[in-house]
Amino acid sequence: MSLISRRISPAAFVFVLFVAAIYFVTPPPAEASPILIIQVDTVYAYPGQQDVTFPIYLQNLTDTVAGFQLWMMLDQPDIMQFTGGFDTSGTLTSGWEFIDVRSVGGQGFDIRITGLANMVADPYTPGIGFPQTGDIPLIKIKANIYDIPDTTTDRYVVLFMVLGDVNNFHFSDEMGNLIGIYLDTVIDTNWYQCMQWMPPPDDTICLNWQQVSGPPADSIFVDTVIVPHLDTNLVEVIDGAMVIHPCGDANGTGKVNIQDITFLINFLYKSGLPPTPYQTGDSNGNGIVNIQDITYLINYLYKNGPAPQYQ
Ligand SMILES: [Ca+2]
Ligand SMILES: [Ca+2]
Numbered sequence: 499m500s501l502i503s504r505r506i507s508p509a510a511f512v513f514v515l516f517v518a519a520i521y522f523v524t525p526p527p528a529e530a531s532p533i534l535i536i537q538v539d540t541v542y543a544y545p546g547q548q549d550v551t552f553p554i555y556l557q558n559l560t561d562t563v564a565g566f567q568l569w570m571m572l573d574q575p576d577i578m579q580f581t582g583g584f585d586t587s588g589t590l591t592s593g594w595e596f597i598d599v600r601s602v603g604g605q606g607f608d609i610r611i612t613g614l615a616n617m618v619a620d621p622y623t624p625g626i627g628f629p630q631t632g633d634i635p636l637i638k639i640k641a642n643i644y645d646i647p648d649t650t651t652d653r654y655v656v657l658f659m660v661l662g663d664v665n666n667f668h669f670s671d672e673m674g675n676l677i678g679i680y681l682d683t684v685i686d687t688n689w690y691q692c693m694q695w696m697p698p699p700d701d702t703i704c705l706n707w708q709q710v711s712g713p714p715a716d717s718i719f720v721d722t723v724i725v726p727h728l729d730t731n732l733v734e735v736i737d738g739a740m741v742i743h744p745c746g747d748a749n750g751t752g753k754v755n756i757q758d759i760t761f762l763i764n765f766l767y768k769s770g771l772p773p774t775p776y777q778t779g780d781s782n783g784n785g786i787v788n789i790q791d792i793t794y795l796i797n798y799l800y801k802n803g804p805a806p807q808y809q
Contacts, residue, residue, distance in 0.1 A: 530731045533560045534669055534678050535632060538570070538657050538738025542750060544777045544808055545742060546645035549583065552657065552738065553635035554611075556590060556626070561669075561677045563590075564615040564625025566636075569666040571608045573656040576644070578740055579606030583640030590626045590636050591615075599639065609639060610666070625672050641740065648744040648805065653752060658737040664726045669733070678732035684723045689715035746781045746795055746806030748773040754806065756799065762792050781806035 535557035543550045556563070572578060584599045586592045596614040601607070615625040626636075646653070661667050669677045689712050692704035707717065746754040749761040750773075762779055764770030766789065773779030779787040781794040783806070797803025 530729075532557075532734040533732050534558055534563075535734045535736070536568070536636070536659065537632065537736040538659070539635075540739045540741065542741050542743055542774050542778075543578075543643045544745065544775055545643060545648075546808055547643045547775070547777070549581070550578075550641050550643060550740070551585060551638045552641065552740065553589075553638045554738075555632050555634070556630055556636040557632035558626055558628045558630040560628060561671045562625040562627055563669050563677065564672040565670040565674070566611075566613050567666060567668055568611045569602070569608065569660040570611075571658060571660055572740070573658070574652070574654075575605070575607045577646055577650075577653070577655050577742060578641050578643045580609040581606065581640045581642055582609070584611070585638040585640070587638075588635070589638060590630065590634055593623060595623050597637070606642075608660075611637060611639065613637065616672070643740070643742055646742060648754075650742075653742040653744070655740040655742070656737060657739055659735045661728055661730070661735060664728055667728060676726060678729050679726045680729045682725045682727055684725055686721040686723055688719040688721065689713065690717040690719065692716040743775075743778045744806075745783075745808050746778065746798070748779040748781075750774060750778065754795070754799070759792055759795050759799075762787070762795070766792075777808055780808070783807045 535555075537555040537557075539553045539555065541550060541552040554568070572580070580601055582600055584597065586594065586597060591597060591613050594613050594615050595617045596612070598610075598612040600610055602610050616623045659667060664676060664679060668679070671677055689710045690707045691710045691714070692706065693708050694704070694706040695701045696703040696705060704716065741750075743750055744752070744754055746758060748758040748765070751757065761770065761773070765772055765779065766787070773787065776787065779791060781791040781798070784790070794803065794806065798805055
């Protein structure tokens with residue numbers, strides 16, 4: 499930071515512009531392996547399902563994580579909303595002293611998640627040690643699915659992290675240092691013109707400065723600002739999704755047809771995989787999946803029976 503409070507030559511302007519140019523073309527950090535990987539899960543749900551839980555996983559390779567803030571959004575607010583609910587049981591943040599989950603916009607289209615392992619007062623709660631291989635969730639977030647009709651074709655809601663501002667997305671160690679960022683130096687040049695000089699012989703002293711947008715100017719105030727940025731080479735983010743199956747879509751293809759009947763037969767009688775979520779197999783909506791749901795689907799598909807319906 500420097501203040502030049504005297505008449506300056508055009509050469510000085512050129513010099514300052516040259517210095518500023520050098521700083522502005524500082525290349526981004528060289529590519530490196532990630533040290534943090536955040537992955538939002540892809541979860542299957544059914545229309546009208548409440549309190550659907552989706553996990554956010556963390557791989558933490560080189561630092562203890564003792565604090566974080568994440569901000570995420572969804573791309574189809576007509577299909578689902580974040581409730582602000584969360585669950586830390588069985589997660590890496592179980593026992594943390596401060597967890598805050600809220601919609602910044604207030605309507606559940608976004609969710610900001612803030613966690614701190616340890617507050618100032620006793621007791622001492624350690625952060626997440628390393629390495630974490632990513633099979634334990636960092637936290638589990640809750641959402642509600644609207645009762646969308648089975649005719650809705652795009653049933654895939656992208657759940658994505660909002661990056662670009664370390665105030666909204668960061669991880670920190672036990673000392674409070676941000677993990678996986680680089681610092682950028684930004685030169686901010688302010689130009690001033692003297693509106694009233696002292697009379698001679700003191701005419702190098704200005705009585706009244708006024709800021710102007712650029713040269714010509716009588717003085718330059720150069721401000722150096724250090725701006726932290728997320729280094730996406732070091733912090734990898736994998737977005738997730740919420741996929742809404744139609745009622746009766748036991749095999750999760752997005753359509754209800756004879757293959758769902760086959761899927762249910764395999765599940766009930768041939769040790770096949772269960773429907774996910776379980777309710778997609780419950781065509782008659784009575785809470786259990788059994789042979790009656792197969793009959794219900796046959797009636798719906800081939801005998802003009804009523805459409806599958808969740809409870
Ligand atoms: Ca299907
Ligand atoms: Ca049933």
